Structures are given as C-alpha cells and as structure tokens.
Amino acid sequence: MEYFLIIISAIFVNNIVLAQFLGICPFLGVSNKLSTATGMSMAVCFVITLATLVTYLINKYLLVPFEITYLQTIAFILVIAALVQMVEIVLKKVSPSLYQALGIFLPLITTNCAVLGVAINVVTKEFSFVPGGMLNLGQALVYAFATSLGYGLAMVIFAGIREHLALNEVPKAFKGVPIAIISVGILALAFMGFSGMVK
Amino acid sequence: MKEDKTMSKFKLVSDGLVKNNPTFVLLLGMCPTLATTTSAINGLSMGLATLFVLVLSNMAISAIAPVVPDKVHIPVYIVVIATFVTLLQLLMQAYTPAMYETLGLFIPLIVVNCIVLGRAEAFANKHGVGESALDGLGVGLGFTCSLTVLGLVREILGSGSAFGYNFIGGHDGMLAFVMAPGAFLCLGYLMVLFNKYLKKN
Numbered sequence: 001m002e003y004f005l006i007i008i009s010a011i012f013v014n015n016i017v018l019a020q021f022l023g024i025c026p027f028l029g030v031s032n033k034l035s036t037a038t039g040m041s042m043a044v045c046f047v048i049t050l051a052t053l054v055t056y057l058i059n060k061y062l063l064v065p066f067e068i069t070y071l072q073t074i075a076f077i078l079v080i081a082a083l084v085q086m087v088e089i090v091l092k093k094v095s096p097s098l099y100q101a102l103g104i105f106l107p108l109i110t111t112n113c114a115v116l117g118v119a120i121n122v123v124t125k126e127f128s129f130v131p132g133g134m135l136n137l138g139q140a141l142v143y144a145f146a147t148s149l150g151y152g153l154a155m156v157i158f159a160g161i162r163e164h165l166a167l168n169e170v171p172k173a174f175k176g177v178p179i180a181i182i183s184v185g186i187l188a189l190a191f192m193g194f195s196g197m198v199k
Numbered sequence: 200m201k202e203d204k205t206m207s208k209f210k211l212v213s214d215g216l217v218k219n220n221p222t223f224v225l226l227l228g229m230c231p232t233l234a235t236t237t238s239a240i241n242g243l244s245m246g247l248a249t250l251f252v253l254v255l256s257n258m259a260i261s262a263i264a265p266v267v268p269d270k271v272h273i274p275v276y277i278v279v280i281a282t283f284v285t286l287l288q289l290l291m292q293a294y295t296p297a298m299y300e301t302l303g304l305f306i307p308l309i310v311v312n313c314i315v316l317g318r319a320e321a322f323a324n325k326h327g328v329g330e331s332a333l334d335g336l337g338v339g340l341g342f343t344c345s346l347t348v349l350g351l352v353r354e355i356l357g358s359g360s361a362f363g364y365n366f367i368g369g370h371d372g373m374l375a376f377v378m379a380p381g382a383f384l385c386l387g388y389l390m391v392l393f394n395k396y397l398k399k400n
Contacts, residue, residue, distance in 0.1 A: 019379045021234035025313060028229065070289065073307040074281040081274060113230050113311040120307055177226060178390040185383030192380060 003142055005129045005198050010146035012194040016114055017154040018187060019195075023114030027155060028180060030105070032166075037159035041152030043105040045145070047087065048118050051080050052144035055119040056137060076119050084109055114151060118144055129198065158187060208333055215337025221314045222345035222386075223393040228314040231305045232346060233382040239362045242350025244298050245305065246343025250336070251287055252309050256280045257323040257335035264324035276319045281310045314342060352385050353377060 016022050023044070030040045055076050063069045088106045091099040109115060122140045126133040135143055161183055170179050221227045228249070235245040259279050267275050288306055291299040299306065309315065318338055323331040354360055357376030359367035375381050 021230050021379070021382070022308075024229040024233060025227075028226070070285060073285050073288065073310055074278065077277055077281050077310050078274075081277060113308045116311050117304055117308060120304055124304075173391045173395040178387050178394065180387075181383050181390065182387035185380045185387060188380040188383055189375065192375070192378065 002130050002139065006127070006135075006139060006143050007146040009129070009198040010143055011150040011153060012191065013196075013198045015150045015154055015191055015194075016118070016147050017151060018184070018191045020117070022117040023112050023151060026105075026108055026112055027151075027158070027184075028177065029108075031155055031159040031162055031180075034156065034159045034163060037155045038152070040105045040108075041148070041155045043109060044112065044114060044151055045148035047080075047084060047106075047109050048115050048148040048151075049141060049144045050087065051083055051115050051119055052122055052140055053137075054079055054083060056122055056140050059123045072120070072123075076116055080115050080119065114148075118147055154187070158184060161187070211330060211333040212337035212340065215334070215339070215341040216344060217341075217397060219338065220341045220345060220393075221338055222342060222349075223390055223397075225314075225317075227317055228312045228342065231308065231312060232349065233379075233386060235302055235305050236346055236350035236353055236382060237377050238354040238358070238360075239347055239351040241298075241301060242346035242348075243343065244295075245302055246339070246346040248287060248291070248302070248306060249309055249312060249314065249342055250339030252280065252283045253315055253318060253339040253342075254332055254335035255283045255286075256315055257318055257331040258328050259283070260319045261323040261326055261328050261331035272324070273316075276316060277310070280315050280319070284309045314338060349382075349385055349389060352389065353381055356385070357381055 010016075014020055017024065017027050026040060026044075030036045058075060058079060059069070059072065063072060063075060084106055088099075091106075122135055122143060127135060130139060162180060165179060165183065174182075215221070217224075219225060222229075222232050231245050231249070236242040256276075256279055260276055263275070263279070264272075284307060287309070288299070291306065318335060322334045326334070351361060353376050354362075355372075357372045357374060357378075359365060359372040373381075376385065
C-alpha cells in the first residue's frame, strides 16, 4: 500500500516540476520538441534513480555513522557529478545507440537541481504515509523512479502544448519564454486538482 | 578585455540589475525563483542567501583561478561553491532557524543554481578579486530584487498582505497565487512587463 501511495504522490500530487519546482531549467530548455523531451526525461529517469541509490547508501553507511551529515551537500554533488561522468563513459562503450539518444542531455543533468533535490529529499524529508516517516532503500528507489516518471509526464505534456504554441500568433512581449511559463502555470493549475488525493 | 578596464565600478554593479538581470533576462536560477517566493520576505531572504554565496564564491574562484588546471576547473569550482553553501547552511541554522526551515531544500540547492557557476565561468575566472566581488554583488542584487518583487506580487494577490503587513483585514486572498500555479503565472506576466518596458531592443 505504501508503495502505491508513494507512486501516486510522486507522479501526480507532488509532481516534481509543477508542485515542487525542481528541474525547471531543462524543463523549459529542451521541451521545444516532443522527441528531445522524451530523450531528456529518459536520461533524467536513469540518473535520478541511480544517484538516489548511491547517495542513500553513502548517507546511511558513511555520513551518519561518522556523524558528518553536515557534509551532505558537498558529498552528494560530488557523487552526482562523478556518477554522470561514469554513466556517460559506460554508455558510450556498452550501448552506443542509447548513448546517441541520451548523450547530449547527460552533461546537462549534473546541474539539474532535480537530481540533487531528490537525493536530499529522500534522506531528510518525512513522509506521513510511510510507517516511521523515513523511507527505506526500496521505498527510496520507488520514490525516485516515480518522481522521475512525473518529470517525464510533465515534460511530455508540456512539449505537446509547446508544439502547438509555436504555430500560434502571440503578442510580441509574450513571445518565447513568457507565454511558455504562463502555459506551465495553467498546467500546474490543472495538476492542483490532484492535491488532497494523498496527504 | 580593454573595455572592462574602463568599466566603472558602478556599472559593474548596475549591469546585474537590469541589463543582465538573472531572472528576467538570462532566465537563470528559475527553481528557487519560483519555489521560495511565496511572500516578499521569503523571496528577499532567498535572494540574500544567494548573494552571500555568489560574492564569496566569486572572490574565492577569482583568487584560485590562475593555479587551477583547466581540465578539472568545473569540479573545483563546484567544490568551492558547495563549501560556501555548507557554511551558509550552518550559519542559517544557528542564527535564523525559522527561515532555514521555510526555505528548506532550496538552501542546499544553491550549489546547483546556474547563476553561481555561470558567474564563476563567465566572469570570476578572468577578473581580479575586487571586480569579481562587485560583479557578484550586482548579479546577486539583481536576483534579490527580482525575487522580492515576485514575492511581493504573489503575497499581495495570494494573502492580501505586503512584507507580512495585512491590509485587507481578515479576508483571505487568492490562495492559488501562494501555491505552485501562481508562481508560474506571476513570473510569466512580470516577464511580459519587463520585456515591454525595461528591455531595450
């Protein structure tokens, strides 16, 4: 049951972009076309889940036992940066076709606050519907994966809207980013309808 | 870099406010901009927190830039920035615990704020310590102003108060403006106004 609640909460109720405001830069940057939006969401999904696994273990078995949790920020960002580099190198060797599809997005992900945000959330945030409040490793991974699915969902919906927006005449001052941001606002208004489903 | 030498100190600071405004022109640091501006005070605090990191990291990076090998400069800069963010986290926990709670996740996330790394790459590693400090101050003030204005607009619409001072007496504001959708809508319309009246084409 908790797993189900974690998934619904992470995808719809607390959508990472539309309710938590994480990863807005790439969200606005690469959502011009549906194809790049899907590529980016797949790359983010992959990195967020992997980064959460590693940072969760580092936090539990390194930072907490040695009482150096104040180094969390530095440790996590270094781990994420190293991880992204490694994923890039491994992917290039193992699966060139996947590398072709995700390659250009990977360097962008290091500075995507969604990755660091989820990693920090997982180890610090209390979840009311989880017994004990804190996530265990399995729940953390499900949370990370569902959160990135929510990212993909928002991204794909928004890319679809944006492809239509590009064909419409808008006033000069609204052109480009302002009209995009206002559209995200309306999309967020729609997603507000999910709030209250899960506390 | 000839024109930089003649650039006055004042211009270094004022450029960050309008011409290179990080929020409305460069579109950097969108996440904290949207997330922390539920009220004018929150926006102002987030702006000042970023200003603190920006000035110190700009100064430190301009000082160490000549000796950092080119290949590893990004990781080195990130560690420098993360150090100052950790410092800020500890200071805020000690002196303003309530504000630290309110801003929450977005304080550690200053590390991945593109404004900070952006200024390090675009300005601090090519200029002196003093100039970099002024550049950090200008961009930081620009960011602070944008966040305060956005926070103020959302606070007025959303809860009918300004800087915590309530002026509609007992009535509720439009709650949606304090919540997520209002952030996007207000920022979008403020950008439109900025484009129309302040940006020179």
